[in-house]
Amino acid sequence: MLTDQPVHLHARSARIDDPGSLIDLLPGDQFDTAFLRLGDGFVGSGRVTGLACRTPQEADAWWSRLTFEHTIDEDFDGRLGPEGSPRVITPPGVMAFGHFVFDPERSHSDAVLQVPEWVVGRRDGVTWVTQISTEPITAPPKAPTPVPVRRHPGTVTYADGSLSAIEWERRVHMAIERIRAGELEKAVLAREMVATGSEGIDARHLAANLATSYHRCWTAMVDRWVGASPEMLVRRRDGLVTSRVLAGTIQRTSEADADRALATHLARSSKDLGEHEYAVASVAEALEPWCSGMNVPDAPYVLELPNVFHLASDVTGVAKQGATSLGLAAALHPSAAVCGTPTGLARDLIAEVEGLDRGRYAAPIGWIDSSGDGEWAIALRGGRIDGDRAHLYAGCGIVADSVPADELAESNAKLIPMREALEG
Numbered sequence: 397m398l399t400d401q402p403v404h405l406h407a408r409s410a411r412i413d414d415p416g417s418l419i420d421l422l423p424g425d426q427f428d429t430a431f432l433r434l435g436d437g438f439v440g441s442g443r444v445t446g447l448a449c450r451t452p453q454e455a456d457a458w459w460s461r462l463t464f465e466h467t468i469d470e471d472f473d474g475r476l477g478p479e480g481s482p483r484v485i486t487p488p489g490v491m492a493f494g495h496f497v498f499d500p501e502r503s504h505s506d507a508v509l510q511v512p513e514w515v516v517g518r519r520d521g522v523t524w525v526t527q528i529s530t531e532p533i534t535a536p537p538k539a540p541t542p543v544p545v546r547r548h549p550g551t552v553t554y555a556d557g558s559l560s561a562i563e564w565e566r567r568v569h570m571a572i573e574r575i576r577a578g579e580l581e582k583a584v585l586a587r588e589m590v591a592t593g594s595e596g597i598d599a600r601h602l603a604a605n606l607a608t609s610y611h612r613c614w615t616a617m618v619d620r621w622v623g624a625s626p627e628m629l630v631r632r633r634d635g636l637v638t639s640r641v642l643a644g645t646i647q648r649t650s651e652a653d654a655d656r657a658l659a660t661h662l663a664r665s666s667k668d669l670g671e672h673e674y675a676v677a678s679v680a681e682a683l684e685p686w687c688s689g690m691n692v693p694d695a696p697y698v699l700e701l702p703n704v705f706h707l708a709s710d711v712t713g714v715a716k717q718g719a720t721s722l723g724l725a726a727a728l729h730p731s732a733a734v735c736g737t738p739t740g741l742a743r744d745l746i747a748e749v750e751g752l753d754r755g756r757y758a759a760p761i762g763w764i765d766s767s768g769d770g771e772w773a774i775a776l777r778g779g780r781i782d783g784d785r786a787h788l789y790a791g792c793g794i795v796a797d798s799v800p801a802d803e804l805a806e807s808n809a810k811l812i813p814m815r816e817a818l819e820g
């Protein structure tokens with residue numbers, strides 16, 4: 397574990413004019429961070445301090461020490477309410493952005509939690525900049541200057557990642573047999589595809605396209621990962637905990653009538669409803685010790701995305717004392733939506749059969765503030781940018797009556813957002 401020395405953090409925020417695209421404020425280096433949905437959210441840049449670690453538990457302990465044992469001087473320059481509105485918006489002040497690892501015991505990847513030098517945030521029509529520093533901040537911060545130079549990747553070509561499509565189907569078949577033999581109930585198997593851009597790959601180009609086309613998803617960028625996740629592992633805001641659970645998927649067509657029929661089919665499919673139930677139960681069980689007054693919906697709704705329909709359930713509860721958003725993410729990861737049921741057996745089967753080091757794919761990605769509030773999405777529908785390459789990932793929940801060819805088609809549908817973002 398590589399830990400920066402403990403520091404005293406100062407944060408100061410000021411309201412700024414809306415700069416339009418928040419992504420255009422990012423300079424285009426490895427510390428670019430973003431977490432955006434429906435035009436609101438944050439972008440951040442630079443690194444004041446940080447932690448290279450393995451697990452969200454370690455990161456939560458480090459963040460709690462940093463924010464509770466060391467005094468934090470958060471001067472918000474007043475509360476930033478919208479013009480003429482009684483509503484009040486208080487910027488989070490000191491924040492960290494992080495991205496973890498799917499299977500820290502087996503992966504070669506590290507997790508990261510880092511505090512940026514500045515954050516620009518937007519919520520409900522109010523935009524602000526927060527400067528974060530180890531030194532006292534004597535003047536109100538100014539808006540960063542936009543850098544609207546997003547490079548297009550040029551011609552994009554694709555190649556199989558760790559396994560060919562045919563070999564992956566064979567692995568799915570192996571998983572189905574193990575499930576049918578009664579070893580476990582569900583396992584999520586993922587595959588990798590490698591995209592190469594003739595002109596290199598600029599994560600800002602991808603993030604800007606994803607934030608536009610998949611605006612109902614959480615466009616997240618941390619330490620060269622970028623994606624548009626439809627799944628919120630956990631959000632804690634003012635003590636309220638929310639988790640959006642997805643499992644059960646059907647690819648959309650370009651035809652409204654056919655789509656309506658597919659949505660109805662999905663909502664009644666016993667295979668998908670069964671798969672969904674496992675995922676909701678795993679989230680409800682993991683949240684239980686940390687929450688009071690939990691609400692677990694009886695039946696899912698159909699979430700419409702441009703490429704697929706998902707069965708979705710929003711589980712809510714009230715956080716117990718001391719349950720930070722990162723602590724909750726640690727308790728919830730890996731959920732059955734990205735791992736399987738039972739968790740331990742599914743994780744072992746994935747390691748044995750999938751033929752892939754998932755790294756940070758399918759792990760929590762998001763942010764936390766000094767109060768412990770934050771949002772941790774699951775890093776799906778995204779990829780790791782490495783020079784002129786992007787390693788893209790997509791996975792599917794496998795149950796006893798899954799069909800390998802259908803799962804391959806589903807994984808291709810889940811790769812569409814990144815392929816369109818690269819090519820667009």
Ligand SMILES: C=C(O[C@@H]1C=C(C(=O)O)C=C[C@H]1O)C(=O)O
Binds near residue numbers: 645734790791
């Ligand atoms: C694993 C992925 O997606 C997950 C699996 C789903 C499914 O199997 O139906 C649906 C949403 C996600 O929970 C992915 O997109 O890579």
